[in-house]
Amino acid sequence: MTARFASLSALLREGFESGVYTAAVALVGLMGELLWQDAAGRLNQEEASPATTLDTVFDLASLTKPLATALAVLKLAGQGRLDLRTLLGEILPSAWLPKDKSTLTLKSLLAHRAGLPAWRPFYHDVLASPEDKRPTLLARLAAAEPLEYEPETATLYSDLGFMLLQAVVEEVSGENLQDFCRKEIYQPLGLTGPGFRPLGKAKQTPDIAATETGLIPNRPPAGEVHDENAWAGGGVAGHAGLFGTGAEVFTLLAHLYRSYQGVENSAFPTDLTRQFLTPVAPGARALGFDVPATDAASCSAGRFFSPKSVGHLGFTGTSSWLDLDLGQMVVLLTNRVHLGRNHDKIRAFRPQFHEAASLALGFGKAFRN
Secondary structure, eight states: OOGGGHHHHHHHHHHHHTTSOSEEEEEEEETTEEEEEEEEEBSSSSTTSOBOOTTOBEEEETTHIIIIIIHHHHHHHHTTSOOTTOBGGGTSOTTTOOHHHHTOBHHHHHTTOSSOOSOOOTHHHHHTSOGGGHHHHHHHHHHHSOOSSOTTSOOOOOHHHHHHHHHHHHHHHSSOHHHHHIIIIIGGGTOOOOEEOHHHHOSSOOOBOOOOOTTSTTOOSSSSOSOHHHHHTTSOOSSSOEEEOHHHHHHHHHHHHHHHTTOTTOSSOHHHHHHHTSOSSTTOOOSSOBOOOSSGGGOTTOSSSOSSEEEEEETTTEEEEEETTTOEEEEEEEOGGGGOTTOOTHHHHHHHHHHHHHHHHTOOOOSOO
């Protein structure tokens, strides 16, 4: 570790000591190359808990949307098996797809512009259903929800859209989302993870940062997906459920950066990658990815990531940001929700950390005031 990154290690420890989280891993790079990484804290609140390491696995929460579901759609589009203009009604069974959903495009779902509500407590109905019906029930329930606005007229971040996108991936590929991502995306890149349901596939219990029981009584706080809807559906969902290490998340960002830049033999087609990582309209999101807020007060990436950046946050306290112009890359994985789902010290800490990372990389121009 060079001296210029010493402040990041100190800040990561400070976040633990000041109660932002109990566990954190952070990685910083430039133009696809890893320059610094560190870990701080312990896996849970118990003083005897094992220390966090670079190999600690985190519940990535909504990072599932860009790093699993959106990449799966990108991969299928690159294989010519679907098109972003494809309508839901051309893919999903008409028997459970209402007319107002049949004309939604994949692009509108990826950009959170399909008219769907943000969230619904589907887990009540899912858990009341036979276990063998649960994995497909989330998409059916999402399809049955009335639209809240005319599609393509606004942006409303929606878990429901990605529940439907999971159904699309599985219908087109003939595999479940977990298997498709593993075989078509992660393994070809040399990754054994990220993955869903870490306790179900591990030969031995991995080091997993604890989250919380949440709204599901007696649910284990480590190794089971924190999101209630995803958990009820069996742990594999289009909107949440992915677990991974900081290195795995960083590797995916690095491949996206190289693909976007048109590097030879990139992991994803350059033209499609650029389409996915470009906002669909002024003030709107990219396809599966978020973009920086225009004002510094609400920008989780701080002031020094350029407007031409993409990233995402996860409810458990995770985030990743990629600057497509300057090449900055920051992955910050924490378990802030372990201290309570309303525990929000991460809101101030996250942009502070990103600004420190930008300064360590040599970038100090403020893009937001």
